[in-house]
Amino acid sequence: MRTLMCILLSAMSLSLLAQSYSGDTWKDVSKKGEGSVSIAYVETPSFVYLDDAGKLTGICVDIMNDFVTWLKDAKKVELTTNFVGDGSSFRGMYDKVKTSKGGVFGLGNITITNERKKEVKFSQPFITNFAILITQSQVPTLNKLEDMPKSFADLTAYTAKGTLNEKRVMELKKQYFPEMKVAYTTTSQETLEKLFADPKGYAYLDLAFYLEAVKMKKNIKRHPVADRAAEQFGFIMPLSSDWSQVLDEFLKANGGYSNSTRYKTILVKHLGEAGMKLMQSSN
Structure with missing residues (x-):
């Protein structure tokens, strides 16, 4: 019995390792002057997405590319980045990074x-x-959140399990709309697609998903x-x-990356002028 238990525990440990990623530590990279890291991601409009040529791009990708360039200039380090995973699931990406x-x-x-x-670590x-x-x-x-039980009575809320937007939906349900009908999805992208297909659906989504829908000329409304x-x-x-x-040194350098002209150029490139203004109005 004890032997069987050991085998099972070993199998579980191997399974957990198989689900994680690895890369060089900053300590080793800074010593050798070179190294490689793994980058997991969740596809998100404007932030991480495939362009028309099938290449991964977005706000996050551009910032990481600038980090690699900064390391070369400021630290004399050559860093290779390897994108890992398929980008399909927030929870999948998050859990694998957590165990890496x-x-x-x-x-x-x-x-x-x-x-x-x-x-x-953030x-x-x-x-x-x-x-x-x-x-x-x-x-x-919707003019008042208190009107939800009446105005949204026949509607269904869609939300991706394990996201902060699920938490937002649950807060609305608890505070304003106890009888709210909730349907779960696996990703925010799936939530958006459900919304396109269901005239009686609603969802909390990040601004980037809304901007993507507007760009696609979809029949949607913001409340x-x-x-x-x-x-x-x-x-x-x-x-x-140890990275x-x-x-953070990179993000704080020269008065802060988010205050730089380069950063604003990246936001306009991936969000458009209107999206950039909306994002910056929330700061």
Whole structure:
């Protein structure tokens, strides 16, 4: 029995290791002057996405590329980045980074929370998240959250399990709409697709998803009374990572990366002028 238990525990440990990533530590890279890191990601409009040529791009990708360039110039270090995973799931990306070792980073719409700080290391924030409540455009505009039980009586809330937007939906349910119908999805992208397909659906989604839908000329509406702009996005690393100090040094250098012309150029490139203004209005 004891032997069987040991075998099972070993199998579980191997399974856990197989689900994580690895990369060189900053200590080793700074000594050798070169090394490689793994970058996990969740596909998010504007932040991490495939361009028309099938190449991974976005706000997060551009910032990480600038970090690599800065390391070369400021630290005389040649860093190779390897993108890992398929980008399909926030929870999948987050959990794998959490169990990884060494130079591993997670990119996407990752909100910094005290709860998550117990599980992963966060970089300095690089943008403030703007979450909005969306429906199809024929749904009457919600003027007060207290009106939800009446105005949204026949509607269904869609939300991705394990995201902060799920928490937002649950807060609305608890505070304003106890009878709210909730349907779960696996990703924010799936939530958006459900919204496109269901005239009686609504969802909390990050601004980038809304801007993507507007760009696609989809039949959607924003309900400003429910806007939320209290959280910030950051890059994540395993708790044992020694990369956070040098990444933060980069983000703080020369008066702060988010104050630079380069940063504003990246926001306009991936969000457009209107999206950049909305994002910056939430700071």
